[in-house]
Amino acid sequence: MKKIVICMLAGLMTGAAVAEETKEPEMLAAEAEFVSLDANKNGALSKQEADLDAKLAAAFAEADADQDGEISKAEYILYSGDATAAGG
Numbered sequence: 001m002k003k004i005v006i007c008m009l010a011g012l013m014t015g016a017a018v019a020e021e022t023k024e025p026e027m028l029a030a031e032a033e034f035v036s037l038d039a040n041k042n043g044a045l046s047k048q049e050a051d052l053d054a055k056l057a058a059a060f061a062e063a064d065a066d067q068d069g070e071i072s073k074a075e076y077i078l079y080s081g082d083a084t085a086a087g088g
């Protein structure tokens with residue numbers, strides 16, 4: 001009886017770990033894109049830097065969630081997550 005419960009718990013934990021792992025590559029891809037666009041490596045994309053990516057340039061105002069004129073890494077990851085969810 002105890003063994004069955006332990007097996008179920010282990011199964012749940014494995015399932016959770018897999019779900020987290022499938023999330024990670026997407027985050028890393030967005031991060032890698034962000035780093036490659038961040039020409040001066042200051043941790044934020046200016047409008048000029050975003051202009052190198054036509055899609056991002058078009059969505060700049062949308063991606064700049066706090067409207068400070070730059071896209072932070074968090075904002076970029078949010079933006080690319082939304083784009084992926086929308087099928088773009």
Ligand SMILES: [Ca+2]
Binds near residue numbers: 038041042049
């Ligand atoms: Ca920058």
Ligand SMILES: [Ca+2]
Binds near residue numbers: 064067070071
């Ligand atoms: Ca911003």
